[in-house]
Amino acid sequence: MTTQNLSPQVRVGVGVFILKSPNELTNNPRFLLGKRLGSHGAGTFALPGGHLEFGETPDRCAIREIAEETGLDVTNVRFLTATNDYMKAEGKHYITMFVTCVRENETEPQVLEPNKCEFWEWASWEQLMGWVKMADETGEGKSEVDLFLPLVNLVRQRPGIIPTLE
Numbered sequence: 001m002t003t004q005n006l007s008p009q010v011r012v013g014v015g016v017f018i019l020k021s022p023n024e025l026t027n028n029p030r031f032l033l034g035k036r037l038g039s040h041g042a043g044t045f046a047l048p049g050g051h052l053e054f055g056e057t058p059d060r061c062a063i064r065e066i067a068e069e070t071g072l073d074v075t076n077v078r079f080l081t082a083t084n085d086y087m088k089a090e091g092k093h094y095i096t097m098f099v100t101c102v103r104e105n106e107t108e109p110q111v112l113e114p115n116k117c118e119f120w121e122w123a124s125w126e127q128l129m130g131w132v133k134m135a136d137e138t139g140e141g142k143s144e145v146d147l148f149l150p151l152v153n154l155v156r157q158r159p160g161i162i163p164t165l166e
Contacts (some may be wrong), residue, residue, distance in 0.1 A: 002057040008074045012052040013085075013094045014061045015150055017163035018074060019102040020150040028125045032070070032109055034146060035118040037061075042091045045123075046148035047098075048109075053087050058097045066101075068108035070120060081161050096150040100163040125162055129155060 020030040033045045048063040052058060059077040066072050080098040087093065107122040131145045132155040154161065 008091070008093065010093045010095060013049060013150065014042065014052055014058050014065065014068055015047040015096050015098045015154075016062045016074075017047060017072075017080065017098065018066065018072060019163065019165065021075075022102045022165060024102075024164070026166060027132050027162065029163055030122045030124050031163060032120055033123045034069075034111075034120045036116065037118050039151040040087060040092055041148045044146045044148040046151060048117075048120075058099055062099045069113050070118060071112055072107060072109055072146045073104040073106040075104055076165055077101040078165065080163055083150055083157050083160045085150045085153050086099060087149055088151070094150065094151075097156060098150075098163070100165065101142070102165060118163070 017029075018032040019122050024030055030050060035134075036044050036046050036047060044098050048066050048069045049062065050069075056064075058079060062077050063074060066074055078100050082095055082097045084115050085094040085096050111117050111119060126153065129144075129149075131147055132152055134144065135147070137153065
């Protein structure tokens with residue numbers, strides 16, 4: 001079979017809100033963001049995560065991807081919500097399942113896949129909401145921080161959702 005005969009596929013991605021501590025504020029938690037490199041969404045800020053493997057649960061995917069990308073150990077992995085992410089310009093369509101968890105200790109994340117992520121940093125929910133609002137207000141989708149579409153869609157498609165352990 002040639003690729004011309006294949007129909008486009010919807011893939012499943014898992015985005016992981018790693019909370020900085022188990023004591024994060026429920027209305028403004030801090031979580032890990034990284035700057036994407038070398039893949040669709042390059043140059044945008046995104047959560048750690050990746051593709052759900054065949055037969056894998058979203059929780060196991062989250063734990064695996066976090067270890068591969070950051071070296072962090074996490075606990076309390078919980079499903080948060082999902083978004084529908086159609087990336088027309090890139091010819092991609094994802095359902096992104098978001099999960100929330102917390103790092104086990106005070107270890108800082110490492111960039112273990114430098115071809116995929118430039119750096120990791122902690123951000124707050126209020127910052128994320130501000131970046132999406134600024135992008136919406138400009139009418140061009142631009143803010144001081146360019147966000148990966150699933151994060152933008154999380155704010156737009158799931159108003160009121162906040163990543164917490166509760």
